Amino acid sequence: MSFIQQLRARWQSADSLVCVGLDPEPAKFPARFADDADAVFAFCRDIADATAEYACAFKPQIAHFAALGAEDALMRLIAHLHVAHPGVPVILDSKRGDIGSTAQHYAAEAFDRYGADAVTANPYLGRDSVQPFLDRADRGVVVLCRTSNRGAGDLQDLSIDGRPLYQHVAEKVAREWNGHGNCALVVGATWPQQLREVRAIVGDVPFLVPGVGAQGGDAAAVVGNAKTADGTGLMVSSSRAILYASSGADYAEAAARAARALRDEINAHR
Numbered sequence: 001m002s003f004i005q006q007l008r009a010r011w012q013s014a015d016s017l018v019c020v021g022l023d024p025e026p027a028k029f030p031a032r033f034a035d036d037a038d039a040v041f042a043f044c045r046d047i048a049d050a051t052a053e054y055a056c057a058f059k060p061q062i063a064h065f066a067a068l069g070a071e072d073a074l075m076r077l078i079a080h081l082h083v084a085h086p087g088v089p090v091i092l093d094s095k096r097g098d099i100g101s102t103a104q105h106y107a108a109e110a111f112d113r114y115g116a117d118a119v120t121a122n123p124y125l126g127r128d129s130v131q132p133f134l135d136r137a138d139r140g141v142v143v144l145c146r147t148s149n150r151g152a153g154d155l156q157d158l159s160i161d162g163r164p165l166y167q168h169v170a171e172k173v174a175r176e177w178n179g180h181g182n183c184a185l186v187v188g189a190t191w192p193q194q195l196r197e198v199r200a201i202v203g204d205v206p207f208l209v210p211g212v213g214a215q216g217g218d219a220a221a222v223v224g225n226a227k228t229a230d231g232t233g234l235m236v237s238s239s240r241a242i243l244y245a246s247s248g249a250d251y252a253e254a255a256a257r258a259a260r261a262l263r264d265e266i267n268a269h270r
């Protein structure tokens, strides 16, 4: 099954549009991990196992592992997710983008080394830089469109032919890059108006929507502005608000409660 088919099936079977972000920060781990040499893997595994029933996808963020020299933990974590939670797609958030010959290696890294079902990609080097990802028809390519951060507009809002650059990205991805039907777009939860505009441009293309929780985005506004006609179309992603819901012994239960609360808030507005 392709990434997009898997995602659509999971939206239905889990009745959830929540993407659980896995961004390990050892300084925030509960005390019981203090002497655990495999803490990065063990913490993320516990969170994933506790939240899986509320998840339409998992999204490990690569820098959070690589900065710790924990690539091996990331590889084992993704393998664990596939075995323990089959049917929940894994998006590797690595925001890659480079000349085509190098991008081939980034595609191999995400899909072959780590076994991810989808990867986030930066479009600003142009189509040939994303092509090695697009060519993998069974895997997903989640292209940055209007990011959640405060400075998103510095470049993404620059007006070209009377329209902001992010709208051109949306149109290009939906009309030209999506030949295999394996594209999705990142649009931040912090930008309700832009969510609405991009949805109007791209039809049913799925959105990865980070920015609820720690970044302050409003889940109800996300759903109201960006759901598709069938009440899906969204992977509303939250990392810190789920991962670090409690720093006590109840960290896994607290994460599950936070994921369930986000699912319920989203579903109340679908």
Ligand SMILES: O=C(O)c1cc(=O)[nH]c(=O)n1[C@@H]1O[C@H](COP(=O)(O)O)[C@@H](O)[C@H]1O
Binding pocket: 021, 023, 061, 093, 095, 120, 146, 147, 148, 149, 186, 187, 188, 210, 211, 212, 213, 214, 215, 237, 238, 239, 240, 241
């Ligand atoms: O591609 C992403 O996942 C992403 C895009 C974006 O526009 N904004 C954004 O925050 N992210 C990622 O989403 C996660 C957000 O984390 P929290 O703010 O803790 O929920 C981080 O891993 C970011 O790197």
